[in-house]
Amino acid sequence: MNQKILDQMKNNFLKTNPIFTTPKNVHPLEQRIVLKNYQVIDPESIIEYIAKDGYQSISKALKMTQEDVVNEVIKSKLRGRGGVGFPTGLKWKFALEYESDEKYVICNADEGEPGTFMDRHILEGDPHNNIEGMMIAGYAIGATKGYIYVRAEYPLAAARLQKAIYDAKELGILGNNIFDTNFNFNIEIRLGAGAFICGEETALMESIEGKRGLSRNKPPFPAQIGLFEEPTIINNVETIASITSIITNGGEWYKKIGTEKSTGTKVFSLSGKTKNNGIFEIPMGISLREVIYNIGGGMKEGSTFKAAFTGGPSGGVLDETHLDVIIDFDSLVKYSSIMGSGGIIIADQNNCIIDTIKHFMEFNADESCGKCTPCREGTTILYNMLDDITKGKSSMEDLEKLKHLAHVVSSTSLCGLGQAAPDPIFSAIRHFYDEFVDHIKHKVCKAGVCDMPVTKGGE
Numbered sequence: 001m002n003q004k005i006l007d008q009m010k011n012n013f014l015k016t017n018p019i020f021t022t023p024k025n026v027h028p029l030e031q032r033i034v035l036k037n038y039q040v041i042d043p044e045s046i047i048e049y050i051a052k053d054g055y056q057s058i059s060k061a062l063k064m065t066q067e068d069v070v071n072e073v074i075k076s077k078l079r080g081r082g083g084v085g086f087p088t089g090l091k092w093k094f095a096l097e098y099e100s101d102e103k104y105v106i107c108n109a110d111e112g113e114p115g116t117f118m119d120r121h122i123l124e125g126d127p128h129n130n131i132e133g134m135m136i137a138g139y140a141i142g143a144t145k146g147y148i149y150v151r152a153e154y155p156l157a158a159a160r161l162q163k164a165i166y167d168a169k170e171l172g173i174l175g176n177n178i179f180d181t182n183f184n185f186n187i188e189i190r191l192g193a194g195a196f197i198c199g200e201e202t203a204l205m206e207s208i209e210g211k212r213g214l215s216r217n218k219p220p221f222p223a224q225i226g227l228f229e230e231p232t233i234i235n236n237v238e239t240i241a242s243i244t245s246i247i248t249n250g251g252e253w254y255k256k257i258g259t260e261k262s263t264g265t266k267v268f269s270l271s272g273k274t275k276n277n278g279i280f281e282i283p284m285g286i287s288l289r290e291v292i293y294n295i296g297g298g299m300k301e302g303s304t305f306k307a308a309f310t311g312g313p314s315g316g317v318l319d320e321t322h323l324d325v326i327i328d329f330d331s332l333v334k335y336s337s338i339m340g341s342g343g344i345i346i347a348d349q350n351n352c353i354i355d356t357i358k359h360f361m362e363f364n365a366d367e368s369c370g371k372c373t374p375c376r377e378g379t380t381i382l383y384n385m386l387d388d389i390t391k392g393k394s395s396m397e398d399l400e401k402l403k404h405l406a407h408v409v410s411s412t413s414l415c416g417l418g419q420a421a422p423d424p425i426f427s428a429i430r431h432f433y434d435e436f437v438d439h440i441k442h443k444v445c446k447a448g449v450c451d452m453p454v455t456k457g458g459e
């Protein structure tokens with residue numbers, strides 16, 4: 001494959017085929033960068049991807065130096081979409097600077113958080129865009145091998161990726177001497193077995209290495225000592241899916257979208273009690289109110305807004321006083337919540353906050369890898385304490401003990417799972433303290449969810 005053939009393929013296809021149309025369900029507030037081809041092209045057709053300027057970005061990147069590609073990503077101020085928001089360009093710079101004969105690129109498509117389904121749609125809708133993004137990352141840091149770690153519960157995403165890799169190899173896009181240069185790159189898929197911990201970058205690498213998914217100590221960070229002890233960059237699906245547009249249009253273009261510190265767009269998955277649920281891509285900085293009442297179409301018939309759970313089982317919960325807070329990496333943190341990877345779950349009057357965070361804690365306790373004591377033991381004890389509250393068996397003194405243990409677990413756990421598992425507790429106590437008092441002192445669950453002596457409606 002070379003530039004001339006790529007252009008010819010594109011032009012020949014466009015001569016005989018209709019122009020692509022934008023899907024009708026794109027909301028006016030949306031700006032589609034990551035989802036540029038979603039429901040526009042046939043995801044199983046490499047030629048349709050090429051017709052939409054596919055593989056032009058890697059071709060452009062290969063004409064740049066590795067440093068220039070990294071600098072373009074730094075300029076864009078893109079921050080990782082896997083939840084933490086670490087600057088992507090900086091991560092690439094570290095990996096480029098470490099000298100090694102072998103380096104790796106990993107695309108993290110584990111997506112195990114309840115209420116999140118963005119990455120699944122991104123991969124199912126446009127697998128080639130991720131392959132191209134990984135190729136650019138590989139070239140930028142000097143890697144020749146990439147892995148996509150997809151959860152096995154996403155068989156369609158895995159099958160489409162497999163086909164895309166096969167087709168790209170057949171056309172000589174993946175493989176050796178890509179675009180007549182000395183850049184070689186290959187990609188393999190690894191299926192995860194449905195463990196949330198395997199989304200954590202170090203546990204994920206253990207899993208690819210064929211070991212049990214247990215997190216490693218950090219430092220060293222993966223950019224220095226990663227997969228098979230080689231420098232490795234691991235990025236989320238959406239992060240990688242943003243790369244082709246950044247290389248095509250430039251970092252300056254990208255950084256003008258969104259907010260100053262959270263540039264670009266973000267794909268969210270909305271679920272719960274709003275009329276419209278699903279995924280959408282908006283510039284960073286749109287308020288929760290717009291998400292719920294504009295994009296989400298408002299609350300379902302008979303539902304009144306009570307709370308928004310953001311950032312999944314390690315995130316937080318917001319009430320109606322936060323509706324005008326904008327959603328980006330930094331704003332929600334001020335209100336004891338996070339944007340996380342982009343899952344938003346909307347609750348109404350029939351949802352009990354304590355019961356919901358109890359289920360989040362149950363999830364974290366189940367998914368703890370067990371390597372460190374605070375997380376292994378602590379998440380289960382926290383779950384039991386929350387369970388007691390939902391059964392009317394707690395005192396206000398127990399609430400103090402709950403807070404204390406939550407602090408211990410978050411400050412002493414080895415990895416992000418245990419460190420963030422107690423966060424919904426802090427956030428719920430801050431914003432829904434009365435609901436704790438109702439359950440503990442008055443033995444009432446006003447939502448009518450918990451098995452209390454007094455049920456719906458209260459006293």
Ligand SMILES: Cc1cc2nc3c(=O)[nH]c(=O)nc-3n(C[C@H](O)[C@H](O)[C@H](O)COP(=O)(O)O)c2cc1C
Pocket residue numbers: 079080081082083084085086088108109110111112113196197198199200201202234235236237239240415416417
């Ligand atoms: C328990 C746990 C699960 C995680 N799951 C995922 C995941 O499914 N996908 C993901 O991209 N990042 C996940 N992360 C974050 C990764 O460790 C890592 O920060 C991310 O893949 C880096 O990519 P980014 O810089 O593009 O965000 C998880 C972290 C923890 C602690």
